[in-house]
Each structure stands twice: as C-alpha cells, then as structure tokens.
Amino acid sequence: MTTLITGASTGIGACFADAYARRKHNLVLVARSEDKLNALAKRLSEANGIDALVFAQDLSKPDSAEKVLAFCDEKKLDVDLLINNAGFGMMGEFLSHDLSRLEQMVTLNALTLMKLSRLFAERFARKRSGGIINVASTAAFQPVPQMAVYAATKAFALSFSEAIAFELKEKGVRVMALCPGGTDTPFFDNANYERSKLMIPLEKPEDVVRTCIEAYERGESVVVSGFMNKLMVNSSRFAPRSLVTAIAGSIFKK
Numbered sequence: 249m250t251t252l253i254t255g256a257s258t259g260i261g262a263c264f265a266d267a268y269a270r271r272k273h274n275l276v277l278v279a280r281s282e283d284k285l286n287a288l289a290k291r292l293s294e295a296n297g298i299d300a301l302v303f304a305q306d307l308s309k310p311d312s313a314e315k316v317l318a319f320c321d322e323k324k325l326d327v328d329l330l331i332n333n334a335g336f337g338m339m340g341e342f343l344s345h346d347l348s349r350l351e352q353m354v355t356l357n358a359l360t361l362m363k364l365s366r367l368f369a370e371r372f373a374r375k376r377s378g379g380i381i382n383v384a385s386t387a388a389f390q391p392v393p394q395m396a397v398y399a400a401t402k403a404f405a406l407s408f409s410e411a412i413a414f415e416l417k418e419k420g421v422r423v424m425a426l427c428p429g430g431t432d433t434p435f436f437d438n439a440n441y442e443r444s445k446l447m448i449p450l451e452k453p454e455d456v457v458r459t460c461i462e463a464y465e466r467g468e469s470v471v472v473s474g475f476m477n478k479l480m481v482n483s484s485r486f487a488p489r490s491l492v493t494a495i496a497g498s499i500f501k502k
C-alpha cells in the first residue's frame with residue numbers, strides 16, 4: 249500500500265505519516281519544508297522498513313496538484329490512499345487580511361484539495377480501489393467570524409467530500425472527511441493566534457489521527473474527532489444560525 253500525505257512536515261500530517269508507516273504503508277510526503285520531510289522520511293523508513301519519498305512543493309500554487317501527479321508518475325508510484333491534509337488558517341477581521349494571502353489559503357485548502365481528489369479519484373475508479381481522506385474541521389459546520397475565509401474553505405472540503413463519497417462509492421473508491429476541533433499543533437502559531445486566549449481544550453494530533461483511521465476503516469464518510477467537538481457540532485444543528493455564528497465568533501474574539 250502507498251499513502252500520499254500533504255502537509256506531512258508537522259502536526260496532524262506528520263502523525264498520519266507515523267500511523268501509516270507503522271501499518272507498513274509506503275509513503276509519499278508532500279509539503280514545502282524539504283528538510284523536515286527528509287528527516288521524517290528517514291526516521292520512518294528506518295523504523296518501519298518502508299519506502300518514504302519526499303516531494304517538496306508549495307500547494308498554494310494553482311498548478312501544484314498536476315505537479316504532484318507528475319512526480320508520482322515519474323517515480324512509477326501506484327498510490328492507494330490520498331490524504332489531503334495541508335492547510336492553514338488566518339485569524340482576524342476579514343478586512344485586515346492581505347488579499348493575496350487569502351487567495352493562497354483558498355487555493356491550498358480548497359482548490360488543490362479538489363484537484364488532487366479529482367486526479368487521484370480517476371485512477372482509483374479505474375482500478376476500483378483506493379481512498380481519499382480530506383481534512384476539514386469543526387469550523388466547517390458553521391460560519392466563524394474572525395476566521396471567515398478559513399471556515400468557508402473547510403465547509404467546501406466537508407460538503408465536497410460527502411458528495412463525492414456518495415458518487416464514488418459505487419466505483420469502489422472510499423472518501424472521508426476528517427473534522428478535527430482545536431488540535432495541539434503549530435496551526436495556531438502559524439495563524440497568528442495566541443493559544444493562551446483559546447477558550448477550547450486542544451486535542452492531541454495522535455488522538456485525532458487514531459479517531460480518523462478507525463472511522464475510515466469502519467467505512468464512515470465523515471468523522472468529527474473528540475467527544476466535546478461532536479457534542480458542539482450536533483447541538484449547533486438545532487440553534488438559530490445567527491446565534492451559532494455569534495457563539496462561534498465569541499470563541500475567537502479579539
């Protein structure tokens with residue numbers, strides 16, 4: 249089995265790499281930080297007796313998905329599982345954010361995720377096997393003031409994944425969306441948000457990945473990791489949307 253993981257250099261992606269290496273999957277690790285990816289590939293291949301290849305790529309470029317596919321073809325890799333995990337968030341008011349940075353976020357979190365899903369799903373459908381895990385977020389379930397664009401990209405990832413999970417099932421291809429809540433990774437530092445201000449407990453990335461793999465193996469199309477996150481997502485379904493938006497906004501207020 250060969251698993252391709254985007255955003256594998258840190259956080260949840262690095263934990264996915266660790267978990268699948270232990271399951272003896274060969275790995276293709278993609279992100280920008282080549283040194284971190286090389287160190288991870290070396291450690292995991294030596295510890296688990298697997299092959300781990302590195303492809304350093306900025307996935308916020310619109311043609312990056314095609315480059316990932318071309319790399320796999322050049323290396324004659326037959327990928328079985330694609331994990332679209334790379335992503336970043338930006339905290340703060342919509343009008344305070346630089347437009348080109350927002351564009352990079354939408355490209356990375358939504359466009360590249362869709363394009364990689366499309367390119368690999370076509371191959372998976374041809375061999376009637378293979379699967380895709382798309383990393384969304386609990387932010388996908390409601391608008392989030394102070395994270396407006398990020399939450400919208402995650403709503404895209406969730407809706408898109410559920411729809412293609414339904415379509416591709418009959419072609420022998422599995423698709424699942426993972427929706428983590430706050431998780432203890434460099435995500436908040438990269439989003440310029442002080443962790444000490446967070447009003448929510450953070451999950452360990454290892455726990456998020458374990459929940460995800462168990463749900464994927466059970467054949468689910470969406471999983472929300474963590475009991476409190478599940479409770480929050482489900483209770484918000486019955487409240488007026490304006491109230492849910494206000495509560496979400498209060499979590500990340502200035």
Ligand SMILES: NC(=O)c1ccc[n+]([C@@H]2O[C@H](COP(=O)([O-])OP(=O)(O)OC[C@H]3O[C@@H](n4cnc5c(N)ncnc54)[C@H](OP(=O)(O)O)[C@@H]3O)[C@@H](O)[C@H]2O)c1
Nearest residue numbers: 255257258259260279280281307334335385430431433435
């Ligand atoms: N942590 C949370 O609270 C949380 C909650 C819900 C959902 N999520 C989602 O979980 C996923 C993983 O996040 P994380 O928490 O593990 O954060 P993280 O530690 O910051 O990891 C993000 C990963 O994405 C990669 N990445 C960022 N920009 C990239 C680019 N332009 N091109 C290629 N790779 C890029 C990073 O690698 P390089 O910097 O080396 O490129 C890194 O490997 C993201 O999709 C995030 O939205 C996180």
